[in-house]
Amino acid sequence: MSKELELLTDQVCAGYGYDPVNLLPILQEIQQRSEGNYISEEAARIIARKLNITESRVYDVVTYFSALSAVPRGDVIVQICNSTTCSICDNRELVTWFEDELGVKVGETTPDNKFTLIYTHCIGACDIAPAVRINHDVYGGLTREKVRELVASYRAKEAVK
Amino acid sequence: MKQVHEVHFITELFGKYDGSSLQSYLEAGGFKPLQQLLAGGSEKILKEIDESGLQGRGGAAYPTGRKLRQFLSEKAPRKFVVCNADEGEPGTFKDRELLRRNIYQVIEGMIITAVCTQAGEGIIYVREEYTNIHDHIEQAIESCYQHNYLGKNILGSGFSFELRLFSGAGSYVCGEGFAMCESMEGKSGRPRTKPPYVKQAGFLNLPTLVINTETLSAIVSIIRHGAHEFRKYGTAESPGTKLISVSGKVERPGVYEIPFGLTINEIVNGLAGGMKNGKKGNFVQIGGASGGILPARLWDTKYTYEDFSRAGMSVGSGAIVVADTETKLLDYLKVVQDFFNHESCGKCTPCREGNRQLRIIFDKIAAGTATAEDFYRMEIVLDVMGSTSLCGSGKTEVVPFNTAIKYFPEEFAVFAEFEKRAVI
Ligand SMILES: Cc1cc2nc3c(=O)[nH]c(=O)nc-3n(C[C@H](O)[C@H](O)[C@H](O)COP(=O)(O)O)c2cc1C
Numbered sequence: 001m002s003k004e005l006e007l008l009t010d011q012v013c014a015g016y017g018y019d020p021v022n023l024l025p026i027l028q029e030i031q032q033r034s035e036g037n038y039i040s041e042e043a044a045r046i047i048a049r050k051l052n053i054t055e056s057r058v059y060d061v062v063t064y065f066s067a068l069s070a071v072p073r074g075d076v077i078v079q080i081c082n083s084t085t086c087s088i089c090d091n092r093e094l095v096t097w098f099e100d101e102l103g104v105k106v107g108e109t110t111p112d113n114k115f116t117l118i119y120t121h122c123i124g125a126c127d128i129a130p131a132v133r134i135n136h137d138v139y140g141g142l143t144r145e146k147v148r149e150l151v152a153s154y155r156a157k158e159a160v161k
Numbered sequence: 162m163k164q165v166h167e168v169h170f171i172t173e174l175f176g177k178y179d180g181s182s183l184q185s186y187l188e189a190g191g192f193k194p195l196q197q198l199l200a201g202g203s204e205k206i207l208k209e210i211d212e213s214g215l216q217g218r219g220g221a222a223y224p225t226g227r228k229l230r231q232f233l234s235e236k237a238p239r240k241f242v243v244c245n246a247d248e249g250e251p252g253t254f255k256d257r258e259l260l261r262r263n264i265y266q267v268i269e270g271m272i273i274t275a276v277c278t279q280a281g282e283g284i285i286y287v288r289e290e291y292t293n294i295h296d297h298i299e300q301a302i303e304s305c306y307q308h309n310y311l312g313k314n315i316l317g318s319g320f321s322f323e324l325r326l327f328s329g330a331g332s333y334v335c336g337e338g339f340a341m342c343e344s345m346e347g348k349s350g351r352p353r354t355k356p357p358y359v360k361q362a363g364f365l366n367l368p369t370l371v372i373n374t375e376t377l378s379a380i381v382s383i384i385r386h387g388a389h390e391f392r393k394y395g396t397a398e399s400p401g402t403k404l405i406s407v408s409g410k411v412e413r414p415g416v417y418e419i420p421f422g423l424t425i426n427e428i429v430n431g432l433a434g435g436m437k438n439g440k441k442g443n444f445v446q447i448g449g450a451s452g453g454i455l456p457a458r459l460w461d462t463k464y465t466y467e468d469f470s471r472a473g474m475s476v477g478s479g480a481i482v483v484a485d486t487e488t489k490l491l492d493y494l495k496v497v498q499d500f501f502n503h504e505s506c507g508k509c510t511p512c513r514e515g516n517r518q519l520r521i522i523f524d525k526i527a528a529g530t531a532t533a534e535d536f537y538r539m540e541i542v543l544d545v546m547g548s549t550s551l552c553g554s555g556k557t558e559v560v561p562f563n564t565a566i567k568y569f570p571e572e573f574a575v576f577a578e579f580e581k582r583a584v585i
């Protein structure tokens with residue numbers, strides 16, 4: 001595990017010339033390619049060493065940005081918007097649909113580590129509010145039935161992996 | 162109500178060409194403005210932008226012509242132009258459309274801006290939430306490199322410009338110039354104290370021009386048609402057109418290009434097709450989460466910088482979030498407060514602690530235990546935050562609350578009501 005992580009980290013850091021200016025894209029790439037979809041303490045330590053910066057700086061950046069995570073997450077991140085327009089447009093219903101379908105509450109990860117359900121701030125899809133983002137794709141105008149289909153399709157995709 | 166129509170000045174090429182092909186952009190007249198610049202020199206172009214009266218569309222409404230001239234006078238071996246496509250204000254999605262449907266015009270705007278201000282490097286800073294359009298943007302950049310609209314010695318002009326995309330990582334405050342620079346330097350995006358300003362010492366402490374996606378797009382259209390065509394729209398103080406994002410309880414949410422001077426009524430009931438399911442309008446929030454709340458009785462207010470300023474608010478990001486009477490104002494304000502509570506970067510005390518105090522008060526409102534004293538405390542907190550916060554986030558966060566108190570005093574009577582009940 002450690003060796004793999006060392007290898008991955010080195011590969012990514014090398015791609016950015018070991019320059020700490022590139023910390024943000026480096027972290028995004030390592031997170032994306034890591035088991036658990038997060039930056040582990042171990043990864044943070046290795047990155048700090050490779051870039052010759054402090055661990056606390058890495059930790060500060062990881063915890064500051066909402067696209068980065070210091071705790072393990074599912075492979076599929078379901079983000080329900082709870083900003084202004086989506087709150088007006090009844091996002092609560094959407095929340096219960098996803099909670100029912102995934103069997104977890106907002107903020108939790110499914111026991112098989114496939115899905116994490118969280119809130120997000122505005123994702124710039126207010127014209128189709130209430131909006132939800134699943135990994136990089138954005139959906140709106142959902143119904144109970146469509147949520148069921150959507151979750152099933154992501155489950156199927158995950159099963160293939 | 163008179164018939165209202167969208168206009169297509171900045172959005173002229175929407176749907177007129179295949180948004181992902183450079184060739185079709187050229188066929189639609191793309192890059193002619195750049196040719197004009199390369200043939201006629203930058204002074205002529207800067208004059209045109211001055212005359213257009215274009216104001217920055219990122220929220221601060223600073224005159225773009227003046228901004229470009231100031232940046233031109235910054236001398237350094239490396240200078241950066243950064244397209245602000247962070248679009249973090251809730252309710253806003255107009256830059257998304259410019260990036261999706263007319264990315265080449267955004268890139269052309271950057272090249273023109275860079276040539277006019279003698280900057281050799283550019284970055285399109287796109288929010289992480291728009292990851293699904295990052296490839297589209299990168300392909301457009303690539304095509305421009307292939308055809309020498311980017312890179313060394315652009316079209317044989319002797320001018321070089323390197324451009325790349327930078328992805329944010331999910332932070333509202335990174336839309337602020339310094340916070341953006343910090344994040345591009347691999348740090349958590351917290352604003353720096355001024356002076357020096359971003360234009361003097363921004364990214365890597367080098368002169369940096371941060372400019373909004375719509376402003377860049379508008380520059381190209383202004384050069385294409387001339388400042389006088391732009392000024393045919395709008396009012397004397399708010400010349401031209403503006404992209405607005407209308408969302409919430411309307412029949413046709415979406416991005417519209419309007420001439421300044423339409424009323425909120427014309428926008429909501431004309432362009433956006435009226436209130437959804439014929440429900441009664443309650444309020445709109447103008448310009449994002451940090452924007453003012455305007456009650457339905459004042460929807461004949463004109464959409465201009467000057468009219469909004471008189472009403473205690475601003476154009477901001479161009480967002481218009483429409484609520485009907487099913488939305489309770491205090492519930493809505495709690496959502497707004499939650500947003501800032503989450504997004505405050507915590508660097509300065511008034512915003513960090515002010516948000517903590519506001520949260521306590523809004524939790525009390527939700528629980529029905531707020532008192533008149535909480536209301537006074539809220540007013541004091543807002544006053545301190547608005548006048549002493551380090552960056553625009555804390556400074557403008559107070560606007561929705563202050564305008565809500567101004568226009569809906571009856572909603573805040575609940576504080577006294579709760580107290581009465583508590584005493585009994
Ligand atoms: C907290 C905060 C967030 C901001 N977010 C954005 C944004 O998402 N997009 C933007 O163009 N400007 C944003 N701004 C304004 C920018 O700092 C800057 O004024 C603007 O990009 C300048 O471009 P302009 O002259 O074209 O308006 C934000 C400002 C603050 C204080």
Ligand code: SF4
Pocket residue numbers: 334351352504505506507508509510512513550551552553554555556
């Ligand atoms: S006003 Fe808020 S967001 Fe801005 S620097 Fe202060 S704490 Fe950070």
Ligand code: FES
Pocket residue numbers: 081082083084085086087121122123124125126129130131251252253
């Ligand atoms: S408020 Fe939910 S997508 Fe914008």
